[in-house]
Amino acid sequence: LFGSIDHVGVAVRDLDAAISWYEQTFGMRLAHIETNEEQGVREAMLEVGTSGPQLQLIAPLRDDSPVGRFLASRGEGLHQVAYSVDDLAEAAATLRSRGVELLYDQPRRGTAGTRVNFIHPKAAGGFLVELVQAAPEGAEST
Amino acid sequence: LFGSIDHVGVAVRDLDAAISWYEQTFGMRLAHIETNEEQGVREAMLEVGTSGPQLQLIAPLRDDSPVGRFLASRGEGLHQVAYSVDDLAEAAATLRSRGVELLYDQPRRGTAGTRVNFIHPKAAGGFLVELVQAAPEGAEST
Ligand SMILES: [Co+2]
Numbered sequence: 001l002f003g004s005i006d007h008v009g010v011a012v013r014d015l016d017a018a019i020s021w022y023e024q025t026f027g028m029r030l031a032h033i034e035t036n037e038e039q040g041v042r043e044a045m046l047e048v049g050t051s052g053p054q055l056q057l058i059a060p061l062r063d064d065s066p067v068g069r070f071l072a073s074r075g076e077g078l079h080q081v082a083y084s085v086d087d088l089a090e091a092a093a094t095l096r097s098r099g100v101e102l103l104y105d106q107p108r109r110g111t112a113g114t115r116v117n118f119i120h121p122k123a124a125g126g127f128l129v130e131l132v133q134a135a136p137e138g139a140e141s142t
Numbered sequence: 143l144f145g146s147i148d149h150v151g152v153a154v155r156d157l158d159a160a161i162s163w164y165e166q167t168f169g170m171r172l173a174h175i176e177t178n179e180e181q182g183v184r185e186a187m188l189e190v191g192t193s194g195p196q197l198q199l200i201a202p203l204r205d206d207s208p209v210g211r212f213l214a215s216r217g218e219g220l221h222q223v224a225y226s227v228d229d230l231a232e233a234a235a236t237l238r239s240r241g242v243e244l245l246y247d248q249p250r251r252g253t254a255g256t257r258v259n260f261i262h263p264k265a266a267g268g269f270l271v272e273l274v275q276a277a278p279e280g281a282e283s284t
Pocket residue numbers: 007009056080082130
């Protein structure tokens with residue numbers, strides 16, 4: 001069903017401060033930064049090392065956004081795990097057939113042109129699960 | 143400093159139920175299971191897809207273990223991110239030089255013969271960070 005872990009998402013209050021901390025303390029490299037108004041977030045992708053999944057830092061644009069509410073109730077910390085899928089529609093259908101509902105009827109725009117959908121923490125063991133279908137070749141990226 | 147994300151750890155109350163759920167719902171494959179008395183956990187490693195970091199399921203052996211206390215205060219959910227390092231002693235020295243203390247003076251035994259140490263959530267953005275040095279060639283594994 002899943003190809004691999006695509007990224008691990010961390011909720012932070014101050015995105016720029018968090019990026020600097022990860023660069024200076026852990027030696028990670030900033031790969032991408034963007035604002036997603038629809039999701040109410042400003043977010044950054046960090047390369048952890050030489051390969052593999054990235055670490056995503058997610059800061060809320062507004063207190064009443066999902067990430068703003070997460071920070072108010074749980075504080076900064078681990079927010080989501082994103083799994084890559086080849087075909088998001090097919091993965092969604094498979095999950096629905098196994099009794100797992102996704103948050104949205106239709107995929108939304110994720111980081112850097114990806115298509116994404118989510119499973120609510122209550123249906124996925126206590127944390128947000130994101131499904132990520134890669135951006136089509138030639139799509140807007142970094 | 144880090145090679146890549148080695149695994150993402152999830153705290154669960156019932157390890158066997160969680161393994162079954164991940165196998166049946168997400169199609170993940172059980173790669174390893176073990177009890178670590180020193181850490182007070184029973185844990186499993188799941189292969190997410192065809193490659194990349196594994197998902198670690200962690201259940202407490204006792205309520206007064208660190209994972210038992212985590213479950214009591216936060217409930218089931220994301221517990222830790224583990225990064226691979228070539229040389230744990232060198233990584234620890236680098237982190238200490240940057241003002242980040244590790245939990246233990248000496249490495250502990252991690253999953254399947256690995257050597258591990260940890261950064262406390264308070265010093266790492268709100269979640270437990272694990273550093274993992276691979277088991278030596280020929281060491282006891284899966
Ligand atoms: Co994400």
